[in-house]
Amino acid sequence: MGWFLGDNHDGPEELRWITDLEHKRRPPLNTLFNICANYVANHLEDTVLTTDYPIHVRPQLSLPIEVAQTLWNMCPLDEKDGFTTTMTAFTAGDQLSPSPLPLSALDFSLPNQVDSHLLARYLSAHGRTLVSLNVSGCTLLTSMALVAINEHCSNLKYLIVGKAHQIFQADNPPPNYSFAELMANRNIIHGPKKLEKLVVHSVGLDDVDDYDRFFLQLVSPYQNTLTYLDLSGCDVEDFHFLVNISSLRALILYHVDLGEDSENGFFAVLPLIRGTIQHLDLSQPLSKLSTWGTYYNPNELLDRIVRTFPEIMILEISGTNLAGDGVAQQVHGKEGGKANIQLVEQCCDIPGLNFRSRRPLEYLGLYGSAHGASHRHCIPAKVIGGDKDELQIISAARVFMDRHEVLERILNDLFELFRTEAGKYVSHCLRLILCAMERHPTEKHIQISGSASLFYIVKNNQNVGPIGPVHALKRRILDVIVRAMEQHVTDSTMMRNGCLTICHFKIPQDVMFVYEKLVKVLLETLGVVVISQPNNEDFNERIAIYLLNSLACQVEGEHKRLVGNLGAIHKMLGLIQNRLIRAECDDVMEIAWSTMWNVTDETPENCSKFLEHNGMALFLQCLKAFPNQPELLRNMMGLLGNVAEVPELRGYLMREDFIKEFYELLNSRQDNIEVSYNAAGVLAHILSDGEEAWAGVNDPTRDAVCLRMSDNIRQWSLDSLRNINYRSFKPILRLLLVRHTMQCRLWAAWALANLTNVYPEKYVTLLEEEEGLSYLTPQLDAPDAHTDLVRYARIAYNNVLRVRQQQQQLTESAPDSDVESTFPLLG
Template identity: 40%
Template sequence: MGSWPKESPLSLEQICIEYCVNNLWLLVEEYPLMQGVYFRPSIAFPRGLSDKLLECMISKIPYLKIMEQNIFRLFCDRSYCVLTCLNLRHTSVDLKQLKHLCQHPVSEIDISYCEEIRSNYISAINQAGPNLKLLRMGGKLEGYENLTLYEELDTMYDLDRGDILRNNDKVLNCPNLLSLTIKDVNFIEFNPDEDCDNYHDDPNGIQEDEKLRNFFKSLFQPMIKLTQLDLSGCQLRNDYLDILSSLRCLTFLSLSDVLDGSVSALKSIAKIRGLRHLDISQGNDDTFNVPVRYSHPEAVLAELVQSLPHLTSLDISGTNLAGINHVEPSSHRLKPKSSTYIEEEPVSCCIRGLEGRHFDFLGLLDCTGDACYRQGIPAKLITGEASEAQILLSIHRYRDKPHLLTRGLNNLFQWFRNPPPNITDHCCALEGILHGMNLNKHDKHVQISGSASLFYIAKGPHKESITSQQKKRMIDCLLDAMERHNTETTMMRNGCLTLCHAEIPKDVMYCYDRLVKVLVNMLKVEMRQEYGDDFIPRIGIFLLNSLACQVDGKHKEAVGNLGVVEMMCKIIKHKLTLAECDEVLEVAWSTLWNVTDETPSNCQKFITEGGMQHFIACVEKFPEKEELLRNMMGLMGNIAEVKELRVQLMDPKYMSVIYSFLSSTKDGIEVSYNSAGVLSHIASDSPETWTIESPTRNEVLRGIVQAIERWPLSSKRNINYRSFEPILKLARCYHTPAVQQWAVWALCNLTQVYPDKYFPILETEKGIELLNVVFANPSTLPAVRMLANSILDTYRKFKDGTEQIMEDVVMASESEDDEHL
């Protein structure tokens, strides 16, 4: 089992880089005439640090208040920074910016899955010239055309002479290139349709397929130093592969999802005799879980392997090249009794064609004949589904092959969901999933399958071992997937379920706004689909409520600005239309209660969105729903705390409903208590502000006192105060004794039932001093004085008990010290 990494802080360098990125506006200036932002003249980043700064910026694009295009513009000027590595995978860098960035002395470029770069990019890459050692490009993106060489061929081909003239017959002028990845590119674009009888010829009589072969030759043949080539998913003619035999240094060749059972292609590959690693796996959607079949597979495999004497790594996943499992006939005769010496019988090779060879790696995922389950597989490392080791190796090995990775992740999920057997190495699984999801953000199948297993890791027996950095990467991964694939219900479900196992809000404070946006947008999408799955709104509102209930006013205000109040009001309106009171409706009101707590701007948003009309409608339609009534009245209390908004509550239809709840016994004392609180705040203003005839102010004040006298002082509460400031204001309300009585009763109840929680708050906000003043004031009513005295008496006992506990701790510590003397 792999060990979990130790919890450790970020390096000082990383902390500084993240600080710079998080405070980017300290480093840049906006130049309207130049239509962009640029580093300040005094700013300069050295080689190495510039790469890390760009990488950090790209990873934080969703958090930054700067357009992604402006980030790339920042790095176009080489006088401020020097880049050596361009990892632009999955970004929206455009061709113009790429040309500027490639003027840096870069040795590595990755423009895989870049939606803005689909053609005319070769000239930009050639600017890197002799410095370039690694290049990755291409990759399928849903909704975009595949990367094409069509324009490159047009611009480089001289129709008068019929050959390629530029860059000394080189397409890529990168003489020191060691590693090249080109994915999902069509190298037979100009081939005729199957129905055509003749090739399309140019005016000089040169057939299109000949042009493309010459182009392919001009692209690869000059790369004399190339050691690694990955053409996964490309469309090639089999005879093109002969050209690769001229690459004398080539030791690594990946043709995953290329050959489709072509024996002639394998014969061409066999000529590249220096290969040490060969990948001819198949996993594309056309053959999903149906292995690609070669004719005479065992003979074909044997011939291929015999032709490649240096081969130590071979991947034939998703094919029939492993043949069938040949079981040796066994005798039923009794064996002689064992002697003192037992000779261990060698296990014969279970794959015809590989006899006499032993590999460092063999890929057997989804091969025919259950190849990965066989005994005697001639390899140290094997991908497949027969064991935990095979499954975990699959998700690590195929992290840049989305089709095979999806299969590996599905196998992992099945083991998590249906034990035994169990996945024991959760750390290895977690790292494999995160790497795979990050490299394949575009692929919804990878994201859905990966997030399904993340759920089991997040809630599993090793969840306490997950480091804070791993947890952060996991949350980032989920948010990336939920942003890109927000119409995929399964993806949103998996993401929300996994996030529920995070410690909210602590684990997500660094991405608080981003998470709120994701959840609000998810609810918008779900509303457009008319709640096809009721689970999504339930869990989305639950998470928003969790995010809102334990943060301060700054974050509550941010939640309001991100559209949560409007969204909750829409959900409430929808539920009213359906006349449906369920958990979604109740939690929507609970969320509004939390986001309006000591946040006047959100209270105003609620009123603006027609919230008071929704309140009346819910009371009329669902008068017996205790949880609903409690949440709504809590929200009314938050509005009543805002002096400027009380006038909007001073309406007979609102006040009569709130007043009627004074006598309510629903949900213990909660509904009645909240009603009294709302009315106390309104009555705390001068009598002149009471502008309605019914109920009268005196009726309300009498009702408050009568309600207080009914409530048991020891009542358990379903409420959470983070501050007593609004209540302490009412405790100073000598001109209206009923209001003061409600405030002091509330403090007495809370500190008596929950002293450890609420006395520290009361101390911090100078409530003890205020209660001493209230107790000593001769105008204080006897009932209020008695409550204040009770609080002060309980406080003295609380302090004495705390001091006694501290004395006991000190004495115990001194006693231990004496023992060690």
């Protein structure tokens, strides 16, 4: 497919931060440094590690921290083998001997199998240089991880615990630590000296002991250094721990009950907070709108927030009613404990933000807010995250990129834009969608919504904008799609979206870098369908087998063997058996035979697999059940032609019931001459083994087969169009050497005459490359040569000479080339 890359304008202000959202583990490969780094990262065993046991980093190897960090960011941490290799390379070193591959940031945000022991090894190797640590995807960590952080991470500035909050539990004290020692320190992170950013999610009442003091203990060591605190999803009952954090600039309380009426709630503590808050997030998941996000006095509360924090520039109140109902009101104060609300001249359409009407916020999040707040006109903010239009949706996606509950709905909004072709900022949305799918690989609805949008983006071949080299963009889209299919292979919607999107790329050229992964997932899809829906035709089954056939059709031996080794032959035979049980010959049945025809082409291993899995029995059953299906017959005989080309396997075909069917199909005129041609090809290879190989077959006789072959070949038109694709003529050319049976040479000569006659551009070149004239020449004057054999050989020979002559005439008629004339002359 053709991709058009637009100009390099960044677009509106709302879009200029998109680049920051690109997943850090997937840096662009459009520089020489990154290309080299990517190669090294994916070949650590050849470039960084030794081959002797135990495997370790090569002696005297030492890389600058910037280079080592780039390698780490590119390493395949989500694959078992790649993860083991990466671990070996990057856990070398300890506190006494620094790592030869020092890192400043460790990111384990994606789901992984890192446990406390392995994390301790990483931290021991990189503790002195480590500045940022993200363990949010580590579900196996225990309290030992907290001990390792405190012991090794003295220079840590950014710590993201996320939902791995089980490290604060003391259920399993680590070795060499008494329970009392662990209890004394378990609820605090005291190792880093100057922690600036702390993210802890979803801590509940049952997750830690002494819950009343947990948050105070958590932040107390960093009251003068902590600038960013994220407690999303936590059950906070007393917000007084915020009072003494004098350095706080950003406070994230997404999905937190703020306790509107509680004396220890957020709004009660608000006047006591000392930090100069510039970024405040009080948003709620949309499903919580009727509970935590609904306040009795929203206008008063919002007004109190912006007056308490006059420096605030980023305010996120999505999923709440804090924007009010749009009726112009203003808070004048409190008398008798009740707010004195009066109607005033409207300053803006969000009453609680009247105080900021002349000094707009940099960003205001209103996505999913009550009373359609994002659709109002006078809103004091430069950038708005909401659902009014494309720009608002994109802005909201930025904020909720790590919150899948809301991101699902945002991606659905983007899908509607692309489905109706209403999206204007395609390249920006594309990068957002890819980023969302990369960050949430296990969230099925994220993957489904994202892949649905990708389908329309790719299908419509839109201007994808300044994202970098075309091939890099294609690779990223395909990589994301295939990973999503791997993760959610049992979900029919995900598989449908993925297959349909991939169909709009060039197959197999564009997908060669994920060839094995894609074949595996397609085979697994077919297995799921056959097992779960044996009696229902399924679209996913058809599209998956279509893709698999396309992948097998235009690749060479190594990839064909790979497809066979991954179980394609066995899977195809299972599909065929399924259709035989249902007495149904559909496109799945036909493509299953076509796929096996493709993967057995010049691949003896796969031909053997076909025979081992009882393929010939299914061949006979299909002939009996569906005798009048020309496409099916052509594909089956094409496959058997590949089997017959393998000398070691022809013995399996020398059964009377098989030979009788081949003999009958010689007279077939279904699908033009294709069925008859393929049957003759099978018999030609069998006949090439001589009379002694025919000993076990009495009906039909060998002479009868030869006679019928001769009669049918003479009737075929040399101008017949063919539904076949040869990549090599070697099996056919070998038949021209058979002296004992003229029909072998007759079929081969007719095939070469026909193909070079109808498709000279392709097959004349192929015949010359494989020195075909040296095989044809002896047929022209052989003493036992049949008249038709000589005629067919001469036609093929003359076709080659004619194309040669045409090419020579084109060369001679071209203008003379003069080296001097191609360059400007100096006077």
